[in-house]
Amino acid sequence: MILKPAPVEFLHSAIALPEFNTFAIQLGGVGIRWYALAYIAGLMIGIYILRREARLPGALMTQDQTDWLLNYLLIGIILGGRFGYVFFYNAGFYLANPFSIFRLWEGGMSFHGALLGVGFALLLMARRHELPLLAISDRVAMVTPIGLFLGRLSNFINGELYGRVTNVPWAMIFPHSDGSPRHPSQLYEAGLEGLLLGLLMYLFWRRQWLGAPGRLTGVFLCGYGMARFFVEFVRQPDAHIGLFEGIFSMGQLLSVPMIIVGLYLLRQSWRQGYHHGKS
Numbered sequence: 001m002i003l004k005p006a007p008v009e010f011l012h013s014a015i016a017l018p019e020f021n022t023f024a025i026q027l028g029g030v031g032i033r034w035y036a037l038a039y040i041a042g043l044m045i046g047i048y049i050l051r052r053e054a055r056l057p058g059a060l061m062t063q064d065q066t067d068w069l070l071n072y073l074l075i076g077i078i079l080g081g082r083f084g085y086v087f088f089y090n091a092g093f094y095l096a097n098p099f100s101i102f103r104l105w106e107g108g109m110s111f112h113g114a115l116l117g118v119g120f121a122l123l124l125m126a127r128r129h130e131l132p133l134l135a136i137s138d139r140v141a142m143v144t145p146i147g148l149f150l151g152r153l154s155n156f157i158n159g160e161l162y163g164r165v166t167n168v169p170w171a172m173i174f175p176h177s178d179g180s181p182r183h184p185s186q187l188y189e190a191g192l193e194g195l196l197l198g199l200l201m202y203l204f205w206r207r208q209w210l211g212a213p214g215r216l217t218g219v220f221l222c223g224y225g226m227a228r229f230f231v232e233f234v235r236q237p238d239a240h241i242g243l244f245e246g247i248f249s250m251g252q253l254l255s256v257p258m259i260i261v262g263l264y265l266l267r268q269s270w271r272q273g274y275h276h277g278k279s
Contacts (some may be wrong), residue, residue: 007037013040014171014181034154035107042147043073049143060135069125073140076121077114078104088250089238100127107160111228133266141220142201142210148224149194156186163188163234187237192227215269221262224278225255 023031034041047070054063061069064172085108086101095099122140126133155161159174162185171181200223201216209215229252237249244253 002057013169016171016173017062017159017175019159019175020160023032034157035151038147038150038154039077039219042150043070043077046140046143046147050139053139060139061129061131065131068129069140071129072121072125076117077120078117080117080120081109081111084116088113088254089241090216093240112251112258116249118212132213134217138210138213138216141217142205144220145194145198147203147212149190149198152186152190152194156184156190161186162236177212182236183234185231188234189227191208192231193224197223198228212269212272214265218262218265218269220257222266223262225258225262228252229255229259 020034022033024037026034047066050061050066050069051063052068053059054061062151062230070166080105082101088110090108090275100106111253118140119137123269125131125132126136159176162172162174162177162246163185165180168182168183170184172184173179173181197220204216209219232252232255235241235249236250243249
């Protein structure tokens with residue numbers, strides 16, 4: 001895809017970002033990167049919230065089971081996210097360089113792959129601990145926007161996954177880019193996938209939607225899918241993939257099934273709620 005350069009006046013008005021250190025904690029040449037810290041913080045905050053719920057009378061899971069849930073989520077996110085990136089975004093390279101699959105420190109994770117990995121991990125946990133799958137996924141969906149918000153902020157700090165060239169007044173010039181003013185698409189996603197979706201989850205939790213299995217999972221799948229689909233119109237597509245038919249990105253194509261499944265779960269939830277006299 002050929003991008004036209006922005007007018008000179010917008011180059012002068014664009015916000016030039018400094019190059020932030022990609023390490024949140026660094027000792028010499030090693031440390032914990034912001035993206036890894038976002039994963040860790042999101043998981044720990046989410047599990048803390050679920051452990052608090054586990055102390056309530058009639059809770060779905062015990063505190064011990066929430067600890068097990070953390071292990072399942074870690075495995076699902078890492079394996080699903082990595083293999084999702086390999087197959088969805090760069091299969092040709094990794095087929096030619098299979099050992100690079102294990103070089104996680106070089107980056108390359110897919111949210112949609114992580115979603116599939118977490119779904120499979122929750123299915124295994126539900127069977128092993130004899131828990132209803134949708135009830136577990138509702139609780140995971142409820143706290144996931146926390147991690148998404150932190151993850152998108154880390155993308156912004158790292159100067160990666162930025163947007164397309166633009167003339168908007170808040171355009172930013174990212175380090176190691178081509179120097180053109182671009183949409184801060186990471187911040188758009190942090191606001192939509194993190195703050196807005198997190199607020200919706202909180203409001204629906206206050207309305208006792210956890211009592212309707214699958215409803216919060218449906219809200220999450222629809223909410224994230226739609227947010228990602230629309231932000232992708234201003235997010236720079238992967239250079240080695242580009243746009244399908246010159247319009248849609250890989251992220252958009254992968255988000256469509258999320259929206260469909262989310263709508264199906266919402267429909268089923270309301271039908272079951274109606275038959276049981278709930279709303």
